[in-house]
Amino acid sequence: MPLQIETEKDFDLEDLQYDFEDSMETDRWNDAPAEIKELFHLLEWNIIDGEHGDTVGFINEALKATVTARTLIAGPMATGIAEVGRRFKMDEYFLPEVMMSAKCMHEALAVLKPLIIAEKSEEVGTVVVGTVQGDLHDIGKKIVAMMLEAAGFTVHDLGVTVPPEKFIEAIREHKPQIVGFSALLTTTMNMQWETLKVITAEGLREELKVFVGGAPISQAWCDKIGADAYGADALIAVDKAKACVTRLSNLKGGAPELHAAMLDIDREREEAKAEAAAAAGAG
Ligand code: B12
Structure with a gap:
């Protein structure tokens, strides 16, 4: 054990x-x-x-x-x-x-x-992740990629300082259900938005669930740029990714119902944490 x-x-x-x-x-x-x-x-x-x-x-x-x-x-x-x-x-x-x-x-x-x-369970889907252009931070993104792989995803990690066109190329090649952008700098978070705009302009938005994360990123930023999910950490990112390729797989990227379902997952996690804290306090 x-x-x-x-x-x-x-x-x-x-x-x-x-x-x-x-x-x-x-x-x-x-x-x-x-x-x-x-x-x-x-x-x-x-x-x-x-x-x-x-x-x-x-x-x-x-x-x-x-x-x-x-x-x-x-x-x-x-x-x-x-x-x-x-x-x-x-x-x-x-x-x-x-x-x-x-x-x-x-x-x-x-x-x-x-x-x-080694914990990888059966194949559940494909994800493309990368740290956006201009940003060299990759520790958190690597952790997210590892946890997604363990959860059964095939992950294509494009590395750091990835320009929008490289994301597009990888999306066309690997046909992921999810694309994830990491940004750790307030000066590069805007590249998440720019990359998302290019994805939309290329006509790929509806095929993809777009995840954003990194220290300066928040739910408010996710909402502002029209991404589908914000992942405060690797665990919640995995929960949301799994939901995207199972019970929510029929929803298109950018759909309001998808966005709402992602927020529900955050709420459930907060509730579970509060319950665990209350139980620990009582015990
Ligand atoms: C390590 C580090 C570096 C290392 C990076 C090494 C590497 N290979 O990654 C080095 C030394 C290279 C570095 C350089 C710089 N850094 Co730096 N760095 C950090 C530091 C201390 C830790 C980051 C980290 O690894 N955290 C641990 C991981 C596990 O956490 P995380 O990245 O947040 O990831 C978690 C979540 O955010 C989420 N997540 C992350 N990505 C994604 C993606 C998706 C899709 C999802 C769903 C979730 C998700 O899940 C992860 C796991 O739980 C932070 C401080 C901080 N508070 O973040 C500063 C920090 C990010 N750096 C900062 C700065 C200023 C810089 C430099 C500009 C410094 C300089 N003057 O040159 C350069 C930038 C270089 C560049 N162009 O990118 C500032 C940014 C400030 C700002 N407001 O923009 C910070 C916040 C430090 C500070 N407090 O001032 N840095």
Whole structure:
């Protein structure tokens, strides 16, 4: 039985501004055995400190202790890189530090990817994803692509800084049901809109369910540009993608009913989270 560890909670990460000992005193990962809690905090600090030579060692140790790849990605890897983002924003970190931390994430994902892909169930559909033109961020997009593959999708990942015409080419070649645009910069999020406009101009809009995601992206942005679904994280993106190729497969891209159904999935998830939090509080 793999270890079940809570990763969905909105954790307070203030300790990550200080040091490892402070992290050990928080209640984050307290539902894990003591040695796993310690390992998770070591991994968080490994990513924050950008000590990429050691990342794979921590990852392998956790896997040996039956922690799942998903728990590692949604747990200590997510909290570690979130703190890196905070430090960058506050000018406590500059590009070289962020690049070292990104290297840790990439090394960890390289080990975890085959494990996630091995979960692949029966073929459910095809997705084309890419980070839009001008944007080099790809950690989150890679995670989304991996989770979609595990859920049974064939994923064509076009990489980073993908111009609209490359999306069009890939859509014509692979005939996906879904296309996903990632953007991490406020200066590149507009390329999601531009790419969607080209898709529409090429007469491909109705064939495709258009997903958008990335740190500056929101449901409001998704609504504004007329995309079908916003994915705040990889898990919700998978839920929405699955719904698109099963019970909603008859709806065309851009249909108001599709948009409404995507919002229902967000609502259901919020309700489930609230119920789980209430149950944990009562227990
Ligand atoms: C790592 C990083 C880098 C690395 C990227 C390495 C790589 N290969 O990806 C490097 C060092 C290269 C980098 C460069 C830059 N960066 Co940078 N970077 C980050 C950082 C710290 C983490 C991003 C990350 O990987 N997060 C972890 C992943 C798991 O999260 P995520 O990407 O959000 O993905 C999740 C969801 O958003 C969603 N999702 C993502 N994509 C998609 C797609 C679809 C279809 C769906 C459904 C869902 C979805 O699911 C994912 C998984 O749950 C962020 C901080 C932040 N808060 O995001 C800054 C950040 C994005 N960077 C920033 C900046 C400014 C830059 C630079 C311009 C800096 C510079 N002066 O040169 C350059 C830009 C270069 C370029 N042209 O792209 C700013 C952007 C600010 C803004 N408002 O635009 C941020 C927010 C930092 C900050 N707070 O100031 N960066």
